[in-house]
Amino acid sequence: MGRLQGKTVFITGASSGIGEASARQFAKEGCNLVLTARRLEKLEQLKADISKSHLNIFIHAVKLDVRDKKQIDTVVTELPAQVKDVDVLVNNAGMVIGTDPLIDVKEAVVDQMLATNIKGLVFLTQAIVPRMKERETGHVINIGSIAGKQAYAGGSIYCATKFAVDAITKALAIELVDTPIRVSQICPGMVNTEFSTVRFQGDKEKADNVYKGLQPLVADDIAELIVFTAGRPAHVNIADMLVFPVNQADSKTVYRRP
Numbered sequence: 001m002g003r004l005q006g007k008t009v010f011i012t013g014a015s016s017g018i019g020e021a022s023a024r025q026f027a028k029e030g031c032n033l034v035l036t037a038r039r040l041e042k043l044e045q046l047k048a049d050i051s052k053s054h055l056n057i058f059i060h061a062v063k064l065d066v067r068d069k070k071q072i073d074t075v076v077t078e079l080p081a082q083v084k085d086v087d088v089l090v091n092n093a094g095m096v097i098g099t100d101p102l103i104d105v106k107e108a109v110v111d112q113m114l115a116t117n118i119k120g121l122v123f124l125t126q127a128i129v130p131r132m133k134e135r136e137t138g139h140v141i142n143i144g145s146i147a148g149k150q151a152y153a154g155g156s157i158y159c160a161t162k163f164a165v166d167a168i169t170k171a172l173a174i175e176l177v178d179t180p181i182r183v184s185q186i187c188p189g190m191v192n193t194e195f196s197t198v199r200f201q202g203d204k205e206k207a208d209n210v211y212k213g214l215q216p217l218v219a220d221d222i223a224e225l226i227v228f229t230a231g232r233p234a235h236v237n238i239a240d241m242l243v244f245p246v247n248q249a250d251s252k253t254v255y256r257r258p
């Protein structure tokens with residue numbers, strides 16, 4: 001039996017990309033799942049799809065906008081008994097809009113990025129970690145980014161949110177150092193998901209241009225690392241992992257085939 005068999009994994013942003021791929025891979029390990037995102041229909045489809053080949057796991061799909069602290073608290077309080085005790089929290093929900101220079105970024109866009117990428121992660125963690133402390137077991141896996149290590153022009157607010165994830169992850173790890181709870185961060189470079197389509201507000205051509213001339217990571221590449229991180233023995237914590245496609249060296253250093 002694998003180490004993750006029968007564990008309960010709570011994933012934010014499970015309706016696409018890295019979150020969805022993680023759900024599928026945790027299911028293969030025999031984990032029970034709490035799938036959350038705003039698009040409930042996508043979660044229901046994912047649940048139905050996973051359930052076809054994994055009959056013995058329990059899946060709870062529930063609508064959750066992580067910008068809304070009340071919703072977070074309600075969803076966590078009302079978890080069905082089968083998934084009430086969360087073993088692994090994957091704080092994955094996140095987004096970026098635009099590439100405007102700082103002086104042009106609209107207030108609503110600033111608010112949306114801060115509320116989703118920082119406050120959502122904070123309030124989910126606050127809702128779930130106290131029970132992990134009571135149970136003396138648990139793992140928080142935050143999805144950071146190269147954007148949380150290195151700022152770039154046109155990414156000021158998004159980078160700020162991912163720098164915040166980096167800081168929060170480190171502070172939480174220090175605060176929980178005398179507990180069995182593990183705190184990890186996985187920081188991808190370029191991953192071809194809906195991320196760029198959201199960034200360019202549906203402009204597929206602009207989104208595809210981001211990956212032109214190189215082979216980007218795919219969601220499964222990061223999902224594998226999330227599951228690997230969760231599956232280490234209880235005394236092993238992968239604190240921070242920075243992951244690029246082979247032709248990316250940092251935020252702006254990318255080799256593209258001519």
Ligand code: NDP
Pocket residue numbers: 012013014015016017018019036037038039040042064065066067092093094095116143144145146187188189190191192193194195196198219
């Ligand atoms: P996707 O756009 O494919 O997935 C983002 C997920 O976040 C979706 O499931 C979306 O669901 C969810 N989400 C967005 N806003 C909210 C919200 N307010 N409440 C709840 N869920 C929300 O992108 P990725 O899979 O690539 O992104 C996952 C994480 O990886 C993000 O944190 C991103 O910053 C990070 N990342 C991505 C990289 C990349 O190049 N793709 C690189 C580095 C980090 P819904 O719309 O249904 O709510």
Ligand code: 8X3
Pocket residue numbers: 144145146147155158188189190251
């Ligand atoms: C996403 C990576 O470089 O597009 O976090 O900001 S980047």
